[in-house]
Ligand SMILES: Nc1nc2c(ncn2[C@@H]2O[C@H](COP(=O)(O)OP(=O)(O)OP(=O)(O)O)[C@@H](O)[C@H]2O)c(=O)[nH]1
């Protein structure tokens with residue numbers, strides 16, 4: 001048995017390709033820790049990826065995302081589809097809480113060799129959660145998982161980058177998710193591809209349904225009108241319907257030629273998001289570590305130097321941006 005330190009790029013790649021669970025678990029831990037070996041591994045596996053279909057689930061805490069995913073896994077496993085589940089929590093660097101909850105809800109599938117489940121935290125990851133998620137999904141794709149289910153909590157900005165890699169985005173709401181409905185209405189939250197209103201047993205479920213319907217009705221100029229499905233995840237009610245809507249969206253993307261377009265756009269977006277996250281982390285470190293750069297901030301605070309001059313000096317020093325003839329000069 002290979003021990004922790006015995007994994008090489010070659011043995012890991014071979015293990016991932018054959019779908020070995022220990023290799024997969026190891027690879028994703030390396031990804032989480034920004035380990036250089038993970039970088040080499042994904043670079044090696046990347047040409048073999050692009051076969052999996054990714055469905056992202058987002059929505060406020062506690063609406064039933066994990067329970068729904070668990071029910072959907074049961075649904076697709078009946079057809080022997082190989083599944084990977086990645087659950088990320090952008091709101092906290094430690095995913096222990098989510099991890100425990102997801103463990104319990106997804107426990108039914110732990111003994112199934114056709115399912116690989118993983119909760120991920122950031123642990124101060126350089127490129128942020130978007131990078132860790134992207135790399136983990138690529139590893140699972142290379143391992144032959146045909147369907148990847150990605151869970152991320154929230155309604156803010158951080159999960160947009162995480163969910164931005166999905167082919168189909170499912171927004172999960174429940175009666176009482178008023179903030180999300182407001183965010184949809186205000187255009188803060190992008191319109192998802194499919195909406196699940198979970199906990200349909202709740203008396204306010206119908207009100208929620210009508211509210212969401214009226215928001216979607218405002219947006220008539222799209223080919224794909226996001227379907228809304230009322231579900232009860234714990235009893236598995238309407239999970240077949242939800243799966244059917246996800247499959248319909250996939251068929252729509254494939255038949256209209258939009259899947260390839262969307263993937264190209266998603267990948268470019270992820271590369272940009274990860275590059276931005278890394279650049280930001282680099283900048284923050286540089287300013288913390290360099291007394292001269294910190295002095296610039298002090299000077300701005302004392303009104304001895306104007307803000308943009310400080311920006312110009314910082315960018316020049318950290319990124320060499322703004323030198324002669326450089327069109328990105330911020331002046
Ligand atoms: N009554 C009812 N309870 C549900 C339903 N779906 C999930 N729950 C319960 O709601 C709680 C939260 O469910 P989760 O699946 O963990 O929700 P989540 O959205 O994954 O939560 P986070 O990952 O923490 O954001 C659990 O106690 C579930 O058993 C449902 O359809 N009806």
Ligand SMILES: [Mg+2]
Pocket residue numbers: 065066067087098101102151
């Ligand atoms: Mg969850």
